[in-house]
Amino acid sequence: MKILAILYNGYTAAEEEPRLLGTVENKLGIEEWITSKGHELIVSSSKEGPDSDFQKHIVDAEILITTPFHPGYLTRDIFEKAKNLKLCVTAGVGSDHIDLNAAVDHKVQVLEVSGSNVVSVAEHVIMSILLLVRNFVPAHEMIERGDWQVSDIARNAFDLEGKVVGTIGAGRIGYRVLQRLVPFDCKELLYYDYAALPEKAAADIKARRVADLKDFVSQCDVVTVNCPLHEGTRGLINDDLLKHFKKGSWLVNTARGAICDKDAVARALKSGQISGYAGDVWDVQPAPKDHTWRTVKNPLGGGNGMVPHYSGTTLDAQARYANGVRSIVDNYLSGKPQEPQNIIIGLGKYETKAYGQR
Numbered sequence: 001m002k003i004l005a006i007l008y009n010g011y012t013a014a015e016e017e018p019r020l021l022g023t024v025e026n027k028l029g030i031e032e033w034i035t036s037k038g039h040e041l042i043v044s045s046s047k048e049g050p051d052s053d054f055q056k057h058i059v060d061a062e063i064l065i066t067t068p069f070h071p072g073y074l075t076r077d078i079f080e081k082a083k084n085l086k087l088c089v090t091a092g093v094g095s096d097h098i099d100l101n102a103a104v105d106h107k108v109q110v111l112e113v114s115g116s117n118v119v120s121v122a123e124h125v126i127m128s129i130l131l132l133v134r135n136f137v138p139a140h141e142m143i144e145r146g147d148w149q150v151s152d153i154a155r156n157a158f159d160l161e162g163k164v165v166g167t168i169g170a171g172r173i174g175y176r177v178l179q180r181l182v183p184f185d186c187k188e189l190l191y192y193d194y195a196a197l198p199e200k201a202a203a204d205i206k207a208r209r210v211a212d213l214k215d216f217v218s219q220c221d222v223v224t225v226n227c228p229l230h231e232g233t234r235g236l237i238n239d240d241l242l243k244h245f246k247k248g249s250w251l252v253n254t255a256r257g258a259i260c261d262k263d264a265v266a267r268a269l270k271s272g273q274i275s276g277y278a279g280d281v282w283d284v285q286p287a288p289k290d291h292t293w294r295t296v297k298n299p300l301g302g303g304n305g306m307v308p309h310y311s312g313t314t315l316d317a318q319a320r321y322a323n324g325v326r327s328i329v330d331n332y333l334s335g336k337p338q339e340p341q342n343i344i345i346g347l348g349k350y351e352t353k354a355y356g357q358r
Contacts, residue, residue, distance in 0.1 A: 001039045002084075003329070004061035006054055007091075008070035009045045019315045021322040022067055022091060028322045030329070037333065047072045055081070063087045063332065065325055069309045070285065071097035079106045089328050091321045092312055093117045095344050096229040096256060103345050109332075110344040113324030115172060117312030121254050122176035124280065124311035125224050129165070131305050132250040132276035133158050133222065138302035156275065156300050166190035166210070166220040168236075169227030169255065170197055177224060178205045192216040193227075214244040222250045225279075229256035237261065242268040250303075253279035254311050257287075266292040269303055278305025285309055 010023030021029050027043045034041040042061070044053035047070070054072045058064065062084050066072040074088060079102040088098055090112035103110050131137060135157040142153065163186055167174040170191040178189050182205055189207045191197070196209050210216035213236075217223055223245065227233055237251070237260040245251070251274050253260050262283065268274045275298055282291065286308075293306050313321075324342070331338050338346065 001063070002057065002061045003034060003039055003041050003063040003065065004054070004057045005041065005043045005065040005091075006047050006070065006072035007043060007045060007065075007067060017315075019318065021318040022069065022313055028065070028091060028325055030322070030326050033326065034329075039333075045070060058082045058085065060084050063089065063329060065089045065091055065329075066097065067091045067313070067321075068094040068097065069313050074098040074103070076102040076105075079103065079108065082106075082108075087111070087329075087332050089325055091325045092317070093321075094228070094256065100345060108345070109338075109347050111328050111338055111342045111346075112344060113321040113328070114339075114341040116320040116324055117317050118172045118176055120314045120317040121173050121226075121311045122180060125173070125177045125226070125252055125254055126180050128252045128254070128278035128305050129222055129224065129250065130160060132252070132278050132303065133160050133163070135302055137305060138300075156298075156302060160222075161185045162187050163221035164188045164190060164219055165222040165224070166192065166216055168192050168213075168216075168223065168225045170207070170209075171226065173254075174224075174226035175201065175205075177226060178207050182206075188219075190216060190220060214241065217241060217245045217249075219246070220249060221246060222252070225251075225253040225255045225259055227255055227259065229258055233259050235259070235261050237265065239264040239267070242273060245274055247273055248275045250274065250276040250278075252305075253277070254281060257281040257283035257285075262292055266296045269296050269298050272299045274298075274303075276303035276305060280307045280309045280311045282309065 007022055007024045010020045010025045014020045014023040014025035018026055020026055024043050024045050031041050042057050046053035058078060059081050076099050085108050088108060088110045093112055093116060095110055095112050098110055135153050139153040161184055165181055165186050167177055170193045181189055189205060190210050191207050192210055192213055242264055265277055269277050297304050328342060
């Protein structure tokens, strides 16, 4: 059996740090185990174009493993070529790089390692909120330049205490973000979600649900996006919605880049409608070098907290999703049932699951 894994290159870092399991070099730690069972494991970062390793090997691979950080995009055309494909495994959380309708039509199972990234991403959200609100990045850049003008930084630095913070999506990650905000004594914690939190869960963190999205963003000093990408959320944060944001508020997106209209966000930041945008997700990854989110700033020259997609791939998270991938593949090879929480499209069901990704 051929198993194809599309991972990212770690280069020297992966050679020096074996716990970088999600890299081409360290192969999720499963190479020896796979080959000991008599199967072939092909690992590559090459995924773009007809001459890529991805397109070359997908035609006869039975299992595809890929990550949300350097995904192999499975379009309907790719499914048509992948005659032997039976299982797609996301090493992490978030399977929107896969055309799930095409997977259903071709009877291909789709699984991911549910919960492997929730703590890592929630912590990154809190960090991103603080670096925007406290105007941290321009302050650090000033120090690197050798300058020292406190007033230039302090004029756009605030406390998180007393602010209204809300999450779009209150699933596994969104709820943990709200939990971690409780000690900051925010004025109020809000959430927008199609489903209300259980009464006790909401009471534990004193979170209030707002049913209308425009009303929700108009009340928030900080908005954080923690919902899955699907047809209903693609381009959700656009020019029209951004007009309803509280002027000077901050926006954090660690969910999926395509939930935000990149040009609309850039316009809002440049104009000062929002004071900052931070996150680690981009629509197509790696992001082009000229992507506007790399350099766009607010009128005071700050407000950009963008980084590569790494919030869910800390060394701790990599250990969790590597172990999860091994478990999923082992269950498949041995004919054991998969853990229900990991199933996006399951054998015999062929239906997508409404999962609370990120």
